[in-house]
Amino acid sequence: xGVRSVLVDxxxxxxxxxxxxxVLLAAVVVVPISNLxxxxxxxxxxxxxxxxxxxxxxxxxxxxxxxxxxxxxxxxLSLGHGAFFALGxxxxxxxxxxxxxxxxxxxxxxxxxxxxxxxWKELPWYWQGFDWFPFAMVMALVVPxxxxxxxxWFAFRSRVTGVYxxxxxxxxxxxxxxxxxxxxxxFGGNNGLTDFKELLGFNLQADGTRVALFCASAAAVALxxxxxxFIVRSRAGRVLVAVRDAETRVRFLGYRVEHxxxxxxxxxxxxxxxxxxxxxxxxxxxxxxxxxxxxxxEIVVWVAVGGRGSLYGAVLGAILVxxxxxxFTGVLPDMWLFVLGGLxxxxxxxxxxxxxxxxxxxxxxxxxxxxxxGRARSPESAP
Numbered sequence: 001x002g003v004r005s006v007l008v009d010x011x012x013x014x015x016x017x018x019x020x021x022x023v024l025l026a027a028v029v030v031v032p033i034s035n036l037x038x039x040x041x042x043x044x045x046x047x048x049x050x051x052x053x054x055x056x057x058x059x060x061x062x063x064x065x066x067x068x069x070x071x072x073x074x075x076x077l078s079l080g081h082g083a084f085f086a087l088g089x090x091x092x093x094x095x096x097x098x099x100x101x102x103x104x105x106x107x108x109x110x111x112x113x114x115x116x117x118x119x120w121k122e123l124p125w126y127w128q129g130f131d132w133f134p135f136a137m138v139m140a141l142v143v144p145x146x147x148x149x150x151x152x153w154f155a156f157r158s159r160v161t162g163v164y165x166x167x168x169x170x171x172x173x174x175x176x177x178x179x180x181x182x183x184x185x186x187f188g189g190n191n192g193l194t195d196f197k198e199l200l201g202f203n204l205q206a207d208g209t210r211v212a213l214f215c216a217s218a219a220a221v222a223l224x225x226x227x228x229x230f231i232v233r234s235r236a237g238r239v240l241v242a243v244r245d246a247e248t249r250v251r252f253l254g255y256r257v258e259h260x261x262x263x264x265x266x267x268x269x270x271x272x273x274x275x276x277x278x279x280x281x282x283x284x285x286x287x288x289x290x291x292x293x294x295x296x297x298e299i300v301v302w303v304a305v306g307g308r309g310s311l312y313g314a315v316l317g318a319i320l321v322x323x324x325x326x327x328f329t330g331v332l333p334d335m336w337l338f339v340l341g342g343l344x345x346x347x348x349x350x351x352x353x354x355x356x357x358x359x360x361x362x363x364x365x366x367x368x369x370x371x372x373x374g375r376a377r378s379p380e381s382a383p
Contacts, residue, residue: 014229156257302321
């Protein structure tokens with residue numbers, strides 16, 4: 001089967017996915033032209049800061065997609081995916097810190113500034129290799145995946161489910177946050193990693209670099225969606241849905257439920273790590289606050305708002321909620337958390353299936369209303 005036939009098969013009957021990929025394709029064509037080719041005084045010009053903001057939204061969309069894969073299809077509510085996101089971000093941050101070299105404040109050719117300030121004498125062993133971009137990208141995937149593998153093996157093998165699993169995933173990310181706040185860990189303490197200069201030799205502040213990062217983020221969302229779609233349409237995906245709906249029954253049928261859960265949990269963690277690696281160059285900093293349990297809870301809100309169990313709904317929810325956050329933190333900075341909490345309560349009460357899950361309900365209601373037997377006909381429509 002060719003690539004085209006595979007894509008047609010994956011997107012058959014999936015209008016939401018088709019729209020998502022079409023919008024992403026249009027964005028990677030229109031945004032570079034609007035930013036790089038059109039003059040700054042043009043109405044159609046997209047400023048560089050907007051490009052970076054949209055790129056950040058797309059990394060959040062990929063993160064939400066990873067949570068939807070494990071929550072929406074396997075029924076595992078993870079409140080620790082912020083940890084996988086942050087680990088991927090730290091891997092990319094370590095690479096970019098190594099690229100600074102003697103251009104830092106203290107001019108040390110090898111040690112980052114915070115290590116010089118803390119009087120470190122040599123680079124820790126776990127920083128070795130991060131001066132090579134391929135190694136850093138592999139670590140951005142492998143480290144979150146390895147953590148998910150170890151954590152998931154013990155959790156799923158012990159048949160920890162439901163709210164208990166959610167609590168221990170939250171405890172995991174909280175423990176990592178406390179660890180990364182320590183200066184002796186070698187990750188910059190509470191200040192984290194920042195003051196990045198370049199990526200692959202390109203100035204991070206250049207317009208072209210920002211556009212390239214935006215396009216890479218859009219491509220990652222598209223590939224992540226197609227990968228997720230491939231999995232949920234496969235035999236393993238059907239087993240995952242069955243596990244979500246009736247785990248005990250699936251177990252009685254002879255399936256090793258923990259293996260299926262572990263597979264999708266590790267894959268989801270790796271996608272979250274990739275999102276973190278794309279996020280850091282666009283915001284210019286990574287610090288332990290990304291491990292905060294509240295950040296992981298917020299990801300769940302994105303998925304719930306968009307509609308879990310659809311993949312594209314998670315993308316929509318992440319973009320809408322973060323756009324609202326950008327607006328409200330500027331207009332009502334002290335009220336944003338109350339707005340977010342109210343949004344989650346409103347979605348739970350009135351839109352339990354999220355935005356994309358509620359649209360078909362309204363459509364069916366509209367069809368039933370139009371077909372009511374007692375509905376009066378207007379005089380113009382009478383024969």
